[in-house]
Amino acid sequence: MLKQMENAGLTDLHFGLDPATGLRAIIAIHSTARGAAIGGCRFIHYAREQDAITDALRLARGMSYKAALAGLPHGGGKAVVIQPEGDFDRTALMQAFGRFVDQLGGRYITAMDSGTEVDDMDTIASSTRYVSCTSASGDPSPHTALGVFEGIKSAVQHRLTRSTLQGLTVSIQGLGHVGHALAAHLHSAGARLIVTDIDPARVRRCVEEFGAEAVDADAIYDVEADIFSPCGLGATLNADTIPRLRCSIVAGCANNQLATDDDGNRLQARGILYAPDYVINAGGLIHVALHHAGQDGAHRDAKIREIGTTLAHLFSEAERSGQSVHHVADLHAETLLKAAVSESAQERHHA
Amino acid sequence: MLKQMENAGLTDLHFGLDPATGLRAIIAIHSTARGAAIGGCRFIHYAREQDAITDALRLARGMSYKAALAGLPHGGGKAVVIQPEGDFDRTALMQAFGRFVDQLGGRYITAMDSGTEVDDMDTIASSTRYVSCTSASGDPSPHTALGVFEGIKSAVQHRLTRSTLQGLTVSIQGLGHVGHALAAHLHSAGARLIVTDIDPARVRRCVEEFGAEAVDADAIYDVEADIFSPCGLGATLNADTIPRLRCSIVAGCANNQLATDDDGNRLQARGILYAPDYVINAGGLIHVALHHAGQDGAHRDAKIREIGTTLAHLFSEAERSGQSVHHVADLHAETLLKAAVSESAQERHHA
Numbered sequence: 001m002l003k004q005m006e007n008a009g010l011t012d013l014h015f016g017l018d019p020a021t022g023l024r025a026i027i028a029i030h031s032t033a034r035g036a037a038i039g040g041c042r043f044i045h046y047a048r049e050q051d052a053i054t055d056a057l058r059l060a061r062g063m064s065y066k067a068a069l070a071g072l073p074h075g076g077g078k079a080v081v082i083q084p085e086g087d088f089d090r091t092a093l094m095q096a097f098g099r100f101v102d103q104l105g106g107r108y109i110t111a112m113d114s115g116t117e118v119d120d121m122d123t124i125a126s127s128t129r130y131v132s133c134t135s136a137s138g139d140p141s142p143h144t145a146l147g148v149f150e151g152i153k154s155a156v157q158h159r160l161t162r163s164t165l166q167g168l169t170v171s172i173q174g175l176g177h178v179g180h181a182l183a184a185h186l187h188s189a190g191a192r193l194i195v196t197d198i199d200p201a202r203v204r205r206c207v208e209e210f211g212a213e214a215v216d217a218d219a220i221y222d223v224e225a226d227i228f229s230p231c232g233l234g235a236t237l238n239a240d241t242i243p244r245l246r247c248s249i250v251a252g253c254a255n256n257q258l259a260t261d262d263d264g265n266r267l268q269a270r271g272i273l274y275a276p277d278y279v280i281n282a283g284g285l286i287h288v289a290l291h292h293a294g295q296d297g298a299h300r301d302a303k304i305r306e307i308g309t310t311l312a313h314l315f316s317e318a319e320r321s322g323q324s325v326h327h328v329a330d331l332h333a334e335t336l337l338k339a340a341v342s343e344s345a346q347e348r349h350h351a
Numbered sequence: 352m353l354k355q356m357e358n359a360g361l362t363d364l365h366f367g368l369d370p371a372t373g374l375r376a377i378i379a380i381h382s383t384a385r386g387a388a389i390g391g392c393r394f395i396h397y398a399r400e401q402d403a404i405t406d407a408l409r410l411a412r413g414m415s416y417k418a419a420l421a422g423l424p425h426g427g428g429k430a431v432v433i434q435p436e437g438d439f440d441r442t443a444l445m446q447a448f449g450r451f452v453d454q455l456g457g458r459y460i461t462a463m464d465s466g467t468e469v470d471d472m473d474t475i476a477s478s479t480r481y482v483s484c485t486s487a488s489g490d491p492s493p494h495t496a497l498g499v500f501e502g503i504k505s506a507v508q509h510r511l512t513r514s515t516l517q518g519l520t521v522s523i524q525g526l527g528h529v530g531h532a533l534a535a536h537l538h539s540a541g542a543r544l545i546v547t548d549i550d551p552a553r554v555r556r557c558v559e560e561f562g563a564e565a566v567d568a569d570a571i572y573d574v575e576a577d578i579f580s581p582c583g584l585g586a587t588l589n590a591d592t593i594p595r596l597r598c599s600i601v602a603g604c605a606n607n608q609l610a611t612d613d614d615g616n617r618l619q620a621r622g623i624l625y626a627p628d629y630v631i632n633a634g635g636l637i638h639v640a641l642h643h644a645g646q647d648g649a650h651r652d653a654k655i656r657e658i659g660t661t662l663a664h665l666f667s668e669a670e671r672s673g674q675s676v677h678h679v680a681d682l683h684a685e686t687l688l689k690a691a692v693s694e695s696a697q698e699r700h701h702a
Binding site for chain 1: 352369370375451692
């Protein structure tokens with residue numbers, strides 16, 4: 001276990017059981033050097049306990065990177081509640097998870113993730129104040145969409161040296177809450193949209209509201225566009241799809257867009273500018289973190305707009321160094337985390 | 352990991368790393384239903400990480416039982432700091448461990464155990480207030496000895512129906528801090544002593560101070576005595592030694608006296624009354640826990656004397672039910688813990 005933690009760069013890992021409710025939970029904390037670890041709680045079925053641990057460890061590190069590049073005073077963490085076999089009382093289970101979170105005294109702030117809903121966060125809030133994404137904080141999707149919109153403008157400025165989206169074509173894969181809100185921003189900015197989604201109703205709505213052109217799910221990789229925006233499932237950028245792309249920029253809200261690290265290099269080799277997913281889609285995290293901290297909307301929106309500035313910096317650095325953008329982003333996050341670690345060690349030393 | 356926790360009946364398990372100091376630590380918490388988990392921190396070399404985890408899990412449960420039967424408002428926990436390979440800065444390491452303890456916000460109070468010293472506890476105290484056994488609390492040995500002395504009197508009352516130790520013979524195996532202090536109590540009470548220790552100087556001191564008779568290490572199992580008091584290593588009560596004993600009572604301060612659970616039954620079958628080790632040797636724990644809670648010495652001494660009453664209850668219950676005393680003790684501890692769990696669930700329900 002300790003070896004696995006060392007490999008993932010984690011500082012601490014916590015296992016909690018509550019026989020009365022069937023709670024079996026894991027909280028992985030990658031870093032608290034910049035502040036309390038924040039990250040979602042998954043509530044899904046795992047075939048093996050080890051899969052749940054591996055998931056938590058891997059995702060916690062990603063949250064540290066995301067929070068650092070979003071400029072938030074937070075480290076990264078991730079929780080997993082293993083879905084019990086058979087019947088269970090969801091409310092009692094989430095309350096027990098809240099007590100487990102509370103035991104860590106604010107070292108970890110939980111949030112929504114695969115399998116958890118706003119209702120669960122409200123339940124958890126009855127046991128601990130270290131929870132975000134409650135109904136009081138509202139839907140984070142519009143904030144994620146705003147960040148992606150800012151990121152796309154930054155990529156267009158860098159790659160196409162244009163300060164407006166007027167007349168550009170954006171192909172959007174996935175029209176969920178974020179995808180739809182992003183389409184609205186792009187339409188308002190004068191972009192032409194080509195869209196796809198497995199749900200025909202969502203596609204219809206985009207066609208009607210924004211005059212978008214609809215294409216079949218698989219055809220989205222082949223359409224000619226300035227920007228391809230993956231806003232659906234993960235791993236859609238892979239060895240099969242990247243050669244088909246006919247765009248200059250990939251910038252969307254989906255998580256884990258690259259199937260492997262190699263796919264970032266593949267995009268670079270094709271001369272396609274890639275906005276790293278965890279940097280461009282941080283708007284929702286910024287919203288929930290600042291809402292939890294009691295910050296106002298104006299401060300939040302300014303912070304979300306900084307996603308564009310951060311990306312501009314990463315794009316320039318990648319160009320200067322010849323490295324891929326996603327690699328430069330990781331290095332930058334690691335530098336920020338290392339600096340925070342040595343700063344807190346110094347503070348202890350002088351205390 | 353979760354399965355292993357379930358088997359050991361634990362509620363939570365925490366892993367902490369600090370690359371800067373080489374800290375690799377485990378905190379196992381068996382129960383907090385009666386109050387903060389208390390238990391020692393081992394600092395030893397482990398061949399395999401899994402051995403360290405198994406140690407922590409097993410010992411945490413034992414501490415819950417011990418604290419419950421001592422009537423303390425505490426659950427049981429145990430920590431392990433894995434001794435780093437090669438050079439390390441012990442002070443920095445213990446400070447880092449203290450920060451790890453502090454993260455749990457008082458859910459676990461650490462203490463001295465194999466491989467840790469009072470100095471380490473003082474170092475840990477610079478990082479957290481959730482530490483006992485510091486130099487401020489003083490040596491717990493005399494308090495352990497007082498509890499064992501009270502326990503012996505209780506066993507004598509039950510088994511020999513005598514209210515005094517005057518003229519009885521006690522054979523003592525091991526004359527460390529506790530063994531020597533116990534010998535002093537027994538001598539004052541008029542008992543005759545037969546002693547052994549691997550250190551001849553300790554034996555000499557007992558002979559001179561208390562007129563004790565000295566025997567070779569292995570001969571202690573064969574001497575005729577009313578009470579055999581194991582105060583050295585663990586597992587000295589086993590299939591080889593029990594048939595040799597010529598006593599009516601086994602009551603000493605050593606930890607883990609029974610090599611296996613069967614050995615408790617073996618003593619019972621021979622008609623020897625056994626005072627369960629973790630019940631009779633709780634005086635030191637009572638001292639450090641009450642000192643940590645800021646309680647005064649009079650309250651502590653009264654609590655230590657209750658060890659005699661608790662044992663009297665267990666002896667009677669064992670006689671009534673025909674079960675061995677160590678089994679009755681475990682059952683009683685489990686009942687106390689279960690009652691506390693259901694009480695705290697009810698409190699939450701009514702909150």
